[in-house]
Amino acid sequence: MEKATQRSKQWFDQTAKHYHCPVSGASEWEIGEEFVSLTTRSNANGQLLPYGQTSVLLFFRCKRCAYVLLFSAQHLGMLK
Numbered sequence: 001m002e003k004a005t006q007r008s009k010q011w012f013d014q015t016a017k018h019y020h021c022p023v024s025g026a027s028e029w030e031i032g033e034e035f036v037s038l039t040t041r042s043n044a045n046g047q048l049l050p051y052g053q054t055s056v057l058l059f060f061r062c063k064r065c066a067y068v069l070l071f072s073a074q075h076l077g078m079l080k
């Protein structure tokens, strides 16, 4: 099975490799070793959700200042 890191690197190299960090201006990124998740705890009306809704994300960390970029793995088709 292809590792999440390999898919993330391939996507990043094709799409955002030369993106500059909005904080430090650097363009060297560390690829996250795993996908991560982010869970919302309320809906658009502000009502609390007991179990929330989880999004799976891939992340890239600026090597200079540790700023993090997050992208939805689901919307990029990486969860198939």
Ligand SMILES: [Zn+2]
Binding pocket: 021, 022, 023, 024, 025, 026, 062, 063, 064, 065, 066, 067
């Ligand atoms: Zn940075």
